[in-house]
Amino acid sequence: MFQEDENDEDFIVSDEDDTLGAPVDMPLAFTNVATMKAKGLFKYAVQWFVQRKINPAFDHDAEIYDLAFKKLDDQVKGLVGSKFTSSVWRQDFTYALQARPEIIVNELSGGFKGLGCEACGRQSHPATFTIQFQGTPYHIETLDEVSEEDSDDEPARRGEQYDSKGRVIPSEDRIYNLGVFCKNNATTAHTLAHWRYHLNDWIVDYLENQGYCSAEKLVERERWSTKKRGKYANEVVEEMMKAGEIERLYRDFQAETDTAREAKQLWRGRK
Template identity: 40%
Template sequence: MVHNKLNPAFLEKTRCVAGSQLVSSVWSKKFIRALEARPGIEVTPEPHARLLQNWCDACNRSKHPPKFDIRFTGKPYLLETLEPVYDDEDSIASDDVVDEEEGTDPLDRSNIDREGRRIADESTHFYVGKFCKAKATMAHTLIHWRFRLNEWVIDYLERKGVFSNAKILEREHWSVKKKTRYANEVVDEMQEKEIDRLWKDFNLNLKGAKQDGGE
């Protein structure tokens, strides 16, 4: 409901912009898959990275000396539900993995993306140049916007006490009509206080991405 209030088509819109204008065709598969699969990103200035190597891990160009350390974190998730691709208790067989590379490592469910492909684990450091860093951070923001929004909504509801044991027990006795009315009231309050701000932030990010992609 909250997502629809923001923009019914915004997931497709953001992924389209990120894919066509920000995800570079010269980036390595390893870098792209990690960027697209993991919802978290850590970017650290690394002034000494060029002492470790003289190329960018994203584009593999030696003329783009690395100046930043990027790590992609978090479990790969399903776009439809935003739930992890594999739960901790899920078993995974080699037949479930569709990958033509990196086939020697033991299977780890946290390193399999929604397409069934192996991806770099969370401890992988990508040393990148300033241009690839700028495009990658913006692309990551747009690709995972819906995931971040969902986390924000959950945090907002937790701060409001909606998920407290007392509130949950209270709602157990409500009719469907009353639950629906209550949910609408919560969304209206969010609309009044926060959703408009989030929508403005989203549009600023989208505008910035289009400008960067056109450079």
């Protein structure tokens, strides 16, 4: 079983245990894993992304992953919910921010300055930046793209795109003029809302750069069983651990949450 102690200062999580990441017979609530902190659970989040890439048939609902993402989300969500996503923002702006994984921020050129902020609608927020949200909406739990079949019974109207909750979202071409204050909060809210998506991107790039997804490797793994692929994916995670990649990623993750906390103080300071 898991040998983590309650204080879990480390990532060292009984590396020899083959059952990690696989469904565990004993409910996790009765193991030490239930008391693990975000740092200790971060490894399992990484494992989820690696499994998804190398072993797509893996048990992506396994309790350990659920626990890991819940804990990490808690660290992030509280910040997104109350501090950065403003209730005065227009609904379509908030929907686009939450649904589209890419953001483009530019300074507004001179001629257009003097307009109000299109996120909050206040004239007292003179627009000095533009924000554009891009990328296909996806399901946060699986990272799979939202397809047209996911929307409600009505067939999707031409050109309309939906988020994972079936709500129509603005097109990728929509450019919002924003005041600096809302621009800063929207940028932070976007980073935090899409952390899973971007962490997955990073890990996929890493696996590709390290040669884990070369044509030869793919052909070789094609013949393997799901079980064998799953074991191999866990070994890749152990390699990442030894190379210090997971610790480094966690520091980046924390740095992002910390930046958000500092921004929050700024927000308070303005009031």
